[in-house]
Amino acid sequence: MSSDTLVAASAKPMVLALLLSGESYGYEILQRVRRVSGGELAWSSAMLYPVLRRMEKDGLIRSDWRVSEENRMRKYYRLTDHGREECAKEKSRWLSVQSALRKVWATAAAAD
């Protein structure tokens, strides 16, 4: 899993899905992506923050700066209603792509 475009394309649904369970901040999101992908997906922070910024601009998420328990400034992100809807849409889009790809691959494997 290394294609840049795929990483870029999947970034938005991934962030949306991760935030479904509640608010989070940049570093934590990075860690969680790494964990759920078993280390396959290693996002850089330089990549994540522009994506977050873009999503915030599109009204999918909202953010505010707060002081963490460790007494450090952190920017927390959470889903907006619009983000929640978008998350559902993304899910159905990716699932349909996935099921389509599966069928195609199954046919291709049968043809081998």
Added chain:
Amino acid sequence: MFDLEKAIRAWKRSLEKNPSLEDTYISELEAALRDEVADRVKRGESPEEAFRQARSGMGEPQAIDAEFAKVRSPRRFGGALFGNYVRVALRKMRRQKGYSFITVAGLAVGLACCVLMMLWVADELSYDRFHANRDSIYRLIAETPNETGTMRDAHPATPLGPAAKAGLPEVQDFCRYRTSSFYGVKRGDKAFLDEVIGVADPSFFTFFTFPLIKGDPKTALDGPKSVVITETLARKLFGDADPMGQLVTVTQDAFTVTGIMRDVPRNSSMRFSCVIPMVNMHDYHHVDFENWDSKFVAAYVRLAPGADASRAGSKLSDLLRTKLNKPSISIRLQGLKDVHLRSDFAFDQDNVDQGSASTLTLFSIAAAAILLLACINFMNLATARASNRGKEVGLRKVTGARRSDIVRQFLGESVIQAMLGLGLAFLLIWAILPLFNNLAGKQLAFAWLFRPGLLAIVLGVTVGTGLLAGSYPAFCLASFQPAAVLRGSFLGGSRGQAVLRKGLIVLQFALTVFFLVGTLIVDKQLRFIRTKDLGVDTHYVVSTAFRSEPHRQAILADPRILSSSWSTPPGGELRAALDVSWNGKNPDDHTSFLRAAADPDFLEVFRAKMAEGRFFSKEMESDRTDAVIVNETAARVLGPGSPLGKRLTITAMSNAGRTETSTYSVIGVIKDFHQTTLRQAIEPMVFTWAGAYGINLRIEAAHLDETIKFLERQWKAYAPGFRFIYNFLDDKIDSFYKQDRKTRSILGVFTVLALFTACLGLVGLAAFIAEKRTKEIGVRKVLGASARGLVLMQSREFLVWVLAANVLAWPAAYLAAGRWLQGFAYRVRPGIAPAVLAAVFSLLVALLSVAYKAVRAATANPTGSLRYE
């Protein structure tokens, strides 16, 4: 020892170098970095290792920017980008405080100068424009050529006005005018002795545009004892009561108020608080309105529509020549609009608050020059810093920005900075306006800046400045080859740019040195004037008047009055005798002789010296009527050999207003002294005993103030109801050079501002070059160069430029100052001192400007400077 905070700060700074990274991104990246470092430390890594890992995980600053570039919408380089320009410009300024200060402060100073000058010019040009007939009204100036030039008299022959109207079809109407501040205005127990009283022909209120609130402008001055008063004077005299038809006292006569006028506008060359008819001058000053030798008032004429002013002028000249039988005299028509700025005439004391067109031009050029300096700074620094923004431009180009987008962005940025500069300039103006008004003798108001016309010009100049200042960097940045820039091969600009930068620095300092040398030479001349021996001692001499013999006795009895003389004092404006002739005079000789009056005490009071013969003597009663003293210059005109015993026939106006001719014999030659300003060569003078109407007192130096108080007490006792008139001779002589002192002050201010601006530029450039040479300096240090040698190496180049600027500026400054000095008949030789002083000073200031950065670069730890890339 590894310092995590320091490391994070350094890392942040490396990110901040990229102006396209927003501050919030950087903060967020920092937060993530700190989280990761904390995480790693928890897992047992050392802080240094944790930081290194976290930083490399985050990617190099360039890589970070590239990631950001991906999500940046390509639309950013398309349509309405203004907000973005502002954001980038402000961000850039916040991160480079030093450079931004230099740029914006420099621009602010330049703009403040320029805007102030605009205010001033607008004010000066507004004089007398409120008159409805301003384009067809002319003032008549009499011109008589003499040995030293041309005598230009603001008071032509008194009957000329009416004769012009009667005899010339071109002249529709005339009005004569003068003022007096000696009469005072009184009503009952209220006395206003300082009011300026205008004296004019009855046509005054239809001729000029001074609107009446009450009364008929056509007839208000018809009655010989009528007076028109201003609103302010009406309020002072009558409070809320209606003054129309009431009586007021002017001198000792009762005048009926026949009109109330609006106050005279501030920008009027004529200023007065009431007007009385001209006919009164016959009673008060023995003016003979039929005598063509009489010169007492200014004369204005209104020409018919379409009439040619120069033809009217030559017709008036012909008229005057026939009446006076004097072929050399001529009349010049001066447009009303020129009266304020272009008057340099004798007997022009009614033209108050005169300006000078050449001074105005000089200062406008100076202001423009300072703005130019600021623009040069702007361009210089912006192109110098261009290499640091090269990567930004390169990235933008790679991600699809067009050349025009980049040009627009950089021009936009520079316009925004210019606007900020304007804001700061307004603040500056607000702060220094009182000081400036004081220097320039003006009452400019800050609020005028917001008049639509002026504001539009100011904004136009600001935007223009922004565009001009930003144009070079904009086009030069836009033409970067992105590939070269991103590879890092672009550093410090091309050779051509470096030459341009140096050229601009040289130009800046040349301008500064020009001002400096100019100021020094003007100062030298003014000091020369102050210390020059005038041939008479003007210190501690007071001119005043007596109202009666007991008044005189009371004053002269006081021991603090050392001596007194009835005479026309040095410094007073003198009229030439109408004619002076003697046996054997060449009929073509039209030399004019100034005529002065002096009693035997003149020598003692003014400490003048005799060259030959004797002065008037109290023992010789015949001296009063038969004797004349000439000065050395006059003696030379009278021909070779001793003039003693020569008979002079002098025709002159008497104090009674009549033309009188008498013959005197020369009994002495007084040593030349300066009767008027040092601008004029000493003129031939003749002194007679009779005819003085003022008294001059030499006062004991130690009791100056109390003696003046004593004089005032005596005045109040013996001349109640009259204004106490006195002036120090020193003040009178000083007042000749008021305009010159003003020039010196303002030139001084400009010099300081120019120096400030040029130094700002130098500081910026020195910092830039020190930064560029960090590595070189590091290497030199490692190889054993001393700190002193390094400072010298960095400074030498600047000093060479400044020296070159000096060499360039000197000839221009000496030429300009020489032309100014030409205006003085008695002047200093500028010498090389001003040039040497300017050179030393400019080099010293330049050295101080560059030294700070140079010393810092030279004393830095070379390991740091070698690692800096």
